[in-house]
Amino acid sequence: MTRVTVLPSCIEFEVSIGETLMGGAQARGLYWPTTCGGQAICTTCLTEIVSGGEALAEMGRSERKTLVSERGEAILRRPMRLACQSAVLSEGMITVNKPGVRSASEL
Numbered sequence: 001m002t003r004v005t006v007l008p009s010c011i012e013f014e015v016s017i018g019e020t021l022m023g024g025a026q027a028r029g030l031y032w033p034t035t036c037g038g039q040a041i042c043t044t045c046l047t048e049i050v051s052g053g054e055a056l057a058e059m060g061r062s063e064r065k066t067l068v069s070e071r072g073e074a075i076l077r078r079p080m081r082l083a084c085q086s087a088v089l090s091e092g093m094i095t096v097n098k099p100g101v102r103s104a105s106e107l
Contacts, residue, residue, distance in 0.1 A: 002055055002088045007097045015088045021047065021056075022083035025101065033100040038084035043070045045083040045098075052094030053079060057087040 001014040004021060015024030022032040022045050035044040040062050049056070059067075063085040067075045083098065 002052075002091050003093045005093070005095045006101045007050065007095065008099060009101055011101055011103075015094075017088055017090065019088055020084055021081075021086045021088070021094070021096065024088070025083075026104075029104050031100075031102055031104045031106070032083060032098070034084060036084075040066050040082055040085050043067065043082065046071070047081055047083040047086070048097040049079040049081055049086075050095040050097055052092055053081075055088055055090045055092040055094055056081065057089050060085060 001016060003012060004015055004024065005012050011030065013025060013028045013030060015021065019027070022034065022038060025032045033044050036042040043066065059081065063082050064076070066082065
């Protein structure tokens with residue numbers, strides 16, 4: 001399992017290898033802001049990877065295309081990923097910055 005800490009809320013949860021950040025959070029009762037429901041066609045789940053990004057799969061073509069079309073080429077120079085596409089590949093600790101993540105029971 002990989003431990004994920006979400007700032008600024010300081011929410012922590014564990015994600016299994018193969019799960020995405022957003023999918024793992026949702027499976028554990030957390031709300032992760034999304035408009036497209038994880039289809040990689042919006043950037044609502046855009047997340048800053050603060051540390052531990054080496055535990056994530058590399059950015060795929062569809063994620064890259066969406067980021068560039070929605071946010072411009074400059075976004076690729078920052079440690080930003082779509083949480084719906086960021087699959088965990090190895091155990092470790094990941095810290096991300098994503099305002100709005102909270103317990104689904106708070107909705």
